[in-house]
Amino acid sequence: MLTFSNICHWYGATVVVDQISFQVKPGQVVALTGPSGSGKTTLLHIAAQLITPAQGTVENQFRQTAYIFQEPRLLPWRTTIDNIALGLKARRVSRTVRQQIAWNLAERLGLGAAHAHYPHQLSGGMRQRVALGRALAINADLLLMDEPFSALDVGRRRELQDLLLRLLAEYGLAVLFVSHDLAEAVRLGDELLVLSSAPGRIVYRWQQDCPPHARDEQYIYAAVAALLQTPAVISSFGVHNDHGVAHSPKR
Amino acid sequence: MKGKANNGERNTAWYARCAGLAGIALLLVLWHLASLVYNPVVLPSPWATVSVLVTLTIEGQVIPTALITTAHALGGFGLAALPGSMLGIAAGINLWVRRLVWPVVTIFQGIPPIAWIVLALLWFGMGGGTPVFTVAVATLPIVFVGALEGTRTVDHTLLEMAYVFRIPRRMLISDIYLPHLLSYLFPVIIAGLGIAWKVALMAELLAANNGIGARLAVARINLDTAAAMAWIAVAVLLMFTFEYVVLHPLKRWLEPWRQPAPLMDMPVNRMNHVVRSELVR
Structure with a gap:
């Protein structure tokens, strides 16, 4: 269980997140969504202990926490296998064992042919798969993800989302992830937390009953449309009601 | 298909090497011609x-x-x-x-x-x-x-x-x-x-x-x-x-x-196919 209790954080005089409380239960996927400046990434950094919150407490009872960044952040001088095995090496797993684990994961992630390649020889989608493999290798039970697919094109993003859903079901991982894409949040998340911007507050919580495998395109479109008609979400994302289109007055 | 690409690369490298040698040969010829004009000292x-x-x-x-x-x-x-x-x-x-x-x-x-x-x-x-x-x-x-x-x-x-x-x-x-x-x-x-x-x-x-x-x-x-x-x-x-x-x-x-190597051959076609079939469904 990951528990955020009354978390506040500020940089200088700017309050970034205000009075944030929520839980991630084992096996649950929680999506943090909201416009830019709503402190989504700050919350994720707090969960990863990269930032100590100015106020409030975070309790992480998960055994092992892994992180997937927006960029792959692979070591350029290590091959696919060695990058996947990085966390295992840090945990002093013997070379043969960690190579075996990394090999199996690489196969699972469709990286078998690229096992000896260096990151610069891989495409963006493949690099992000290596990052996913690195997170899964340490046998984490909580995965923190910061818009991990936002740099990919639509097709590749869909493919990785599907792959991730299969892996989540298989490993029974809990996930806390950040996305500004409501469709992605609905597709992956069991619970959606919508944040307002500056300061970030949870303005809307939505627990969806539909299981991941049943969330087809139609369901997702309907769910996103429903969310975008909720007053709290409208004000958070700054969507104008007239035409249902985001409106930016000054450019 | 891969073999063909490699052959092409090899040919290019071969031509590049030939061009380099030709440049050196040209320098030697010019040196020789100049040495005919000037005193050996x-x-x-x-x-x-x-x-x-x-x-x-x-x-x-x-x-x-x-x-x-x-x-x-x-x-x-x-x-x-x-x-x-x-x-x-x-x-x-x-x-x-x-x-x-x-x-x-x-x-x-x-x-x-x-x-x-x-x-x-x-x-x-x-x-x-x-x-x-x-x-x-x-x-x-x-x-x-x-x-x-x-x-x-x-x-x-x-x-x-x-x-x-x-x-x-x-x-x-x-x-x-x-x-x-x-x-x-x-x-x-x-x-x-x-x-x-x-x-x-x-x-x-x-x-x-x-x-x-x-x-x-x-x-x-x-x-x-x-x-x-x-x-x-x-x-x-x-x-x-x-x-x-x-x-x-x-x-x-x-x-x-750091060695230059060709980008991985992505199974783009296969992947497009997967996405398309899912959209159809």
Whole structure:
């Protein structure tokens, strides 16, 4: 269980997140969504202990926490296998064992042919798969993800989302992830937390009953449309009601 | 299909090599034509130069002399490399070391090697000490700057990743800092060695009684232009040999991740197919 209790954080005089409380239960996927400046990434950094919150407490009872960044952040001088095995090496797993684990994961992630390649020889989608493999290798039970697919094109993003859903079901991982894409949040998340911007507050919580495998395109479109008609979400994302289109007055 | 692509690449490499050889051949032809016009004391023919080179080799002069110059260049560079990189790393880590050392290094960088040779002559006299010292002081700033930049530019996003994955300090050094530093130092070492050979030759010419530079000095006194040309050829061959026999294999061995390689063949078609079939469904 990951528990955020009354978390506040500020940089200088700017309050970034205000009075944030929520839980991630084992096996649950929680999506943090909201416009830019709503402190989504700050919350994720707090969960990863990269930032100590100015106020409030975070309790992480998960055994092992892994992180997937927006960029792959692979070591350029290590091959696919060695990058996947990085966390295992840090945990002093013997070379043969960690190579075996990394090999199996690489196969699972469709990286078998690229096992000896260096990151610069891989495409963006493949690099992000290596990052996913690195997170899964340490046998984490909580995965923190910061818009991990936002740099990919639509097709590749869909493919990785599907792959991730299969892996989540298989490993029974809990996930806390950040996305500004409501469709992605609905597709992956069991619970959606919508944040307002500056300061970030949870303005809307939505627990969806539909299981991941049943969330087809139609369901997702309907769910996103429903969310975008909720007053709290409208004000958070700054969507104008007239035409249902985001409106930016000054450019 | 892959084989075809490889063949194409191989052909391109082959043509490129041929073009390079053609350029050298053209230079030799022009040299030969010019040598027909000028007095051999001004410009001996390529063939006269080669015959002197062969004679010198048979007499057993070339290899020992080349080894002495190599020793001067590598010895001097070796003396500079260790303190230079240590100082650079220290300056990269600590702001006060950087503030203290940077101006001194800038001054050293501004002193031309020829000025160092004059000083070295006064301090060490004729002999091996002068070229070694001159090479060391001329290359130290280059190594220093390379190590400093390498230490300062470690990617903080990788360090953040390392923190999240609980990577211990020992592994931070072996898996992140060192490979990154090496990637900065390697080009610096190649550039530094290039300078080391040239400075060594210059110092030998003015202040040593052995080495390729000293032989050039003798050739000049005897007005033996063919011998001078032959020794220049030895110097060029020596540098090329070192670069292609030592440095390039060393780089391939130390930095396999820097080697240019074709992007992975992505199964794009298969993936598009997956996405499309899902959309249809």
